[in-house]
Amino acid sequence: MDHSPAAVPGPLADPGEILRRVFGLQDFRGQQAAVIAHVTQGQDAIVLMPTGGGKSLCYQLPALCRRGVGVVVSPLIALMRDQVAGLRQLGVAAAALNSSLSGAERAEVRADLRAGRLKLLYAAPERLLMPDFLEMLDGVEIALFAIDEAHCVSQWGHDFRPEYLELAKLAAWFPGVPRLALTATADPQTREDIGRRLALEGARLFLSSFDRPNIRYAVLRKEAPLRQLLTFLRAHEGESGIVYCLSRNTVEQTAAALNAHGIRALPYHARLPPEVRAANQDEFLTTEEGLVLVATVAFGMGIDKPDVRFVAHLDLPASLEAFYQETGRAGRDGLPAETLLLYGMQDLVMRRGMIEQSNAPAEVKQVERAKLDALLGVCETITCRRQAILAHFGETLPEPCGNCDNCLTPAATWDGTVAAQKALSAVWRTRQRFGVGHLTDLLLGVKTEKIERFEHDQLPTFGVGTELDRKGWGSVFRQLIVLGAVEVDHENFGALRLAGPGEAILRGKETVRLRQEPAATSARGLLKKKNTRLEVAPQDQPLFEALRAERTRLAKEQNVPAYVIFHDATLAALAAARPANLAALAQIPGLGASKLERYGRAILEIIGAG
Structure with missing residues (x-):
């Protein structure tokens, strides 16, 4: 044919x-x-x-x-x-x-x-x-x-x-x-x-290079996700962004909570009535500032909105590719943008469980596990996150980026060999049949009904881990999973079992350095850090705002997003250069012949009025 x-x-x-x-x-x-x-x-x-x-x-x-x-x-x-x-x-x-x-x-x-x-x-x-x-x-x-x-x-x-x-x-x-x-x-x-x-x-x-140097990457252990998200969003007051959640229920609950805290938010997921979903998406695309869209991954592929200033993940994405694609919706205009990923042990267990319980062929599951492991490696790395991300795509960044959380606030590490041996011993002595919660109880010496039923309070590892708290042991187990020293047995209710270098670490043949989890105070400081946005000189600000107001009027009149008419960078260039005629106007980036014909005279009038 x-x-x-x-x-x-x-x-x-x-x-x-x-x-x-x-x-x-x-x-x-x-x-x-x-x-x-x-x-x-x-x-x-x-x-x-x-x-x-x-x-x-x-x-x-x-x-x-x-x-x-x-x-x-x-x-x-x-x-x-x-x-x-x-x-x-x-x-x-x-x-x-x-x-x-x-x-x-x-x-x-x-x-x-x-x-x-x-x-x-x-x-x-x-x-x-x-x-x-x-x-x-x-x-x-x-x-x-x-x-x-x-x-x-x-x-x-x-x-x-x-x-x-x-x-x-x-x-x-x-x-x-x-x-x-x-x-x-x-x-x-x-x-x-x-x-x-x-x-x-x-x-x-x-x-081309996959690098997006204007995007800042930050990853934090999930502790109180709503509180952490609110701290992050309050550093972005008046800006538009996306918050990704894994489930529809979390989307609805998070959107409602943000509105209750005075942050305007709309939900987006596949089960919303089509007209509501479309209306929420349209409002996000056409609103110039101050709207948060809380969404499942059903939202976003190919979204052209250039002024998304932040993307936050409340749950772990499925892969490093998905994470990169979703965070890439921020800062399409080339101006600074921030991303935040919150994750914890439950995310890891749930994602691995979703892979194992899917109907995908064995070879696809193997690839999905490797992709998830690549993302976990980026989450747990103590070096530049951007270097780790780009390495996954086959690209080498010669120097640390200076614009991720690890570069801005270098992670402290500690010799976790003894802690790792205690954790691995707990896995081994319980016959590799129990999950993180039970193993942590064992290490902390907590006499739960389950501990007593299996007589695990009689094991040598009972109570030997009181130097760390529950969060500390969660971090140790999570990092051991990322290192491949233990793996999650999803067919046995998330039980941990030794794998890879686990036996060598347990026998003292290998040492382990672990990432020191940041204190809550330092985490709050990180969440409040924000890049400088579009540079508009104080003397140009009134003209910039007048041009923005005209852009808003035109966008509403034509029922199109404001960025379709002009990007902020074009308005900033107009406010700085103050062109006096059409010939000078034509030198401003983003003003082609059609836009000059349609908007040129009106722009010159606004500039002329000061």
Whole structure:
């Protein structure tokens, strides 16, 4: 089945000229120029670029340079809507076909496509593969196919979607049409899967640094999660952010608690009525400041909101890829942002239990365990967290980042060899049949009914661990699990058993250094640390606020998020430069020809009024 048009390609437009005229940008970033030149010339590509690194431009601009329409595979309606709204602000003919459109709206998109009036068309993978959609494309000149969030094609990835597997057929159905797959998170195994499953083995790989230096990473032991979260959020008063929870109940309870403490919060999870879920998402995307969205991981993939200033996790994510993807929703505008992950022993046990109890094949479970272990390694590391994260993605950061909690407040360590031996002895002497709670009671010498029933108060290890409290032993066991010295037996109610170096440590053949858990006072200090945001000089602040007010008015008038019209960085540049005419205005980043025509005079009037 060949859907290729018979038209002969015409001359290609100049990418640099379109970058300046349409997008209002003077220069490409990173590998953008190389990717765009490669795809514009009709070649396939796999593009790995961090969130906020400018992936969208890598397919939008080639679609404008080439003849025909660029077809973009996108997994979420919210993402399509934002992208289309942003492109229309730039004067680009863009549309999406999805279930949110009325029959008349879908008919209009189809008519525009057949008439050659569209330059970019967005669709979900399942819709693109429908016979009526393929029939609609029949004979249409196609500039390219862009497969966004391409990690969804891999069963090793953190968000596998079976419908993505069918996209490999595009190569046979549309021969000669360049295809590019794009993602922000893919370890080497997932990268290989993307190429193989999308029939892109011969595509050129563009691998940018995964580093997001503007994001600060912090991890704390979960003690009183609501109190810890409130301390963190009060350092972000007036800013928008996301709080991720594992369960729907936790989402609802946390949102209610935040509102009770005077922090405006909305819940988001899959069981909310669709109209409530959509309304909460829209409010978060369009509110300029001061709204917290409390969500399960059902929210967020591909969210374009650039001014998310923080992301907090109240529960442990499933993998380091999921953690990186979710935290990557902060600071897309390149300005400083903070993340916080709270985790404890229960998180670890629960996540491991979810893997073991799933119906996934054994090899998939093995990979999921390894991915969870990689995240736990980042949680427990005493060195730079960013170096550990990037190492997982095959990238080396030569020096510590200076912008994670371990760099800002170096972790203290202690010789935990004796404590580890006591913990391992407790595991061994109870025949590897009991979990952390019972083993801690044994070490602390607590005569529970269970201890007495099994006569564990007669063991030599009973009461030998009173130098640590319950939290201290929880930390020891957690770190031993991360070190691989013990493992959790999920088929035996979370019992611990010796593994890996556990026997060598127990016999004194290996030593162990453990991380010293920070005191509550130092933890509060860490939560209150905040990066400096957008720099606006005091004398420019009134003009900046006047421009923001006008942006808000325009956004409400057009029913689009404010950032679709202008980013904060553009407003700050306007307030600092105070351009006096359209020619000077055109030099401000983010002001292309369409936005100059639509908003230029109004901006100059506001600037002229001081």
